[in-house]
Amino acid sequence: xxxxxxxxxxxxxxxxxxxxxxxxxxxxxxxxxxxxxxxxxxxxxxxxxxxxxxxxxxxxxxxxxxxxxxxxxxxxxxxxxxxxxxxxxxxxxxxxxxxxxxxxxxxxxxxxxxxxxxxxxxxx
Amino acid sequence: xxxxxxxxxxxxxxxxxxxxxxxxxxxxxxxxxxxxxxxxxxxxxxxxxxxxxxxxxxxxxxxxxxxxxxxxxxxxxxxxxxxxxxxxxxxxxxxxxxxxxxxxxxxxxxxxxxxxxxxxxxxxxxxxxxxxxxxxxxxxxxxxxxxxxxxxxxxxxxxxxxxxxxxxxxxxxxxxxxxxxxxxxxxxxxxxxxxxxxxxxxxxxxxxxxxxxxxxxxxxxxxxxxxxxxxxxxxxxxxxxxxxxxxxxxxxxxxxxxxxxxxxxxxxxxxxxxxxxxxxxxxxxxx
Numbered sequence: 368x369x370x371x372x373x374x375x376x377x378x379x380x381x382x383x384x385x386x387x388x389x390x391x392x393x394x395x396x397x398x399x400x401x402x403x404x405x406x407x408x409x410x411x412x413x414x415x416x417x418x419x420x421x422x423x424x425x426x427x428x429x430x431x432x433x434x435x436x437x438x439x440x441x442x443x444x445x446x447x448x449x450x451x452x453x454x455x456x457x458x459x460x461x462x463x464x465x466x467x468x469x470x471x472x473x474x475x476x477x478x479x480x481x482x483x484x485x486x487x488x489x490x491x
Numbered sequence: 492x493x494x495x496x497x498x499x500x501x502x503x504x505x506x507x508x509x510x511x512x513x514x515x516x517x518x519x520x521x522x523x524x525x526x527x528x529x530x531x532x533x534x535x536x537x538x539x540x541x542x543x544x545x546x547x548x549x550x551x552x553x554x555x556x557x558x559x560x561x562x563x564x565x566x567x568x569x570x571x572x573x574x575x576x577x578x579x580x581x582x583x584x585x586x587x588x589x590x591x592x593x594x595x596x597x598x599x600x601x602x603x604x605x606x607x608x609x610x611x612x613x614x615x616x617x618x619x620x621x622x623x624x625x626x627x628x629x630x631x632x633x634x635x636x637x638x639x640x641x642x643x644x645x646x647x648x649x650x651x652x653x654x655x656x657x658x659x660x661x662x663x664x665x666x667x668x669x670x671x672x673x674x675x676x677x678x679x680x681x682x683x684x685x686x687x688x689x690x691x692x693x694x695x696x697x698x699x700x701x702x703x704x705x706x707x708x709x710x711x712x713x714x715x716x717x718x719x720x721x722x723x724x725x726x727x728x729x730x731x732x733x734x735x736x737x738x739x740x741x742x743x744x745x746x747x748x749x750x751x752x753x754x755x756x757x758x759x760x761x762x763x764x765x766x767x768x769x770x771x772x773x774x775x776x777x778x
Contacts, residue, residue: 381707381759409666416658417684
């Protein structure tokens with residue numbers, strides 16, 4: 368038995384969404400591979416000390432997207448196409464979620480397009 | 492399990508504690524029953540447990556009036572803030588007494604939980620610390636196996652580790668043996684993710700009833716400059732609004748309609764913050 372909830376979440380997003388994103392990031396980073404088993408709804412609920420129904424919502428969204436699939440009586444697994452599905456989805460959001468804020472901050476600081484380009488090419 | 496509360500009023504000599512409450516609770520589910528001190532929570536839970544009679548209105552459990560149908564009480568285990576056990580009994584005797592009352596009593600679970608909470612069955616209730624009495628209440632609630640299990644401030648005197656054990660137990664139990672749990676607590680931030688549905692009482696009235704799902708869709712903090720926020724929240728019910736360093740934050744009830752196409756940031760609102768906003772709103776409208 369664990370004594371405290373170690374994996375605290377921030378408050379800005381509903382917890383089911385944060386669970387979904389954690390699984391997605393693990394798949395994109397290669398931590399979870401195709402056909403890997405992912406924890407059940409109940410395991411998520413226990414790990415994060417949240418209502419099983421809430422955990423189920425995050426998991427179901429992944430099933431709906433085709434990122435994970437259920438094998439009856441066995442568990443839930445990473446779909447072979449999961450990575451490509453997620454990459455397509457995140458690329459679609461990239462402009463809005465990352466380039467938008469980047470431009471905003473650059474404008475704030477008076478960084479020119481040329482300077483920005485140099486930074487991008489230079490890498491980290 | 493279905494609890495139907497219809498037009499319930501509870502008055503004492505000089506004071507009306509519950510003013511015409513109507514709602515339905517259906518389980519299995521973990522329900523958060525919240526409100527400030529004096530909102531009427533404990534009074535309501537006493538009515539629900541059939542311990543006192545309503546002044547007006549009825550409470551039905553699966554269609555039977557709780558106050559007139561003693562048999563329904565075997566399906567309801569109410570662990571109150573205090574006074575659940577007779578002082579001169581030992582822990583073992585207190586558990587035994589409860590095991591006679593609840594037909595689905597789980598003795599194995601009771602024994603296991605005694606060890607989990609490190610209670611000595613031979614000790615008398617009188618000699619227990621507050622936290623140990625709370626632990627005994629928690630054990631009784633879970634072991635009762637009652638279809639409706641109510642915990643009113645179940646962890647007075649329990650430290651964070653013991654409270655975490657309580658949350659773990661609640662989730663385990665809900666997975667293995669789903670029931671209708673009603674949990675009333677002050678420690679809202681700690682417990683809020685356990686709830687599937689939330690009831691908020693305020694000044695003897697039901698202020699809000701929402702599933703956690705509805706909560707995230709309906710109650711939103713909208714942030715941005717004043718003009719953009721004003722445009723985004725036009726026609727919506729505003730619960731709270733404040734300006735800080737040129738940034739407007741509006742807490743709104745969206746009615747389920749998404750806020751899209753505005754230059755604003757949306758954030759979810761914690762249960763604890765919401766209680767504060769709601770009571771401010773109530774205080775303003777009362778003036």
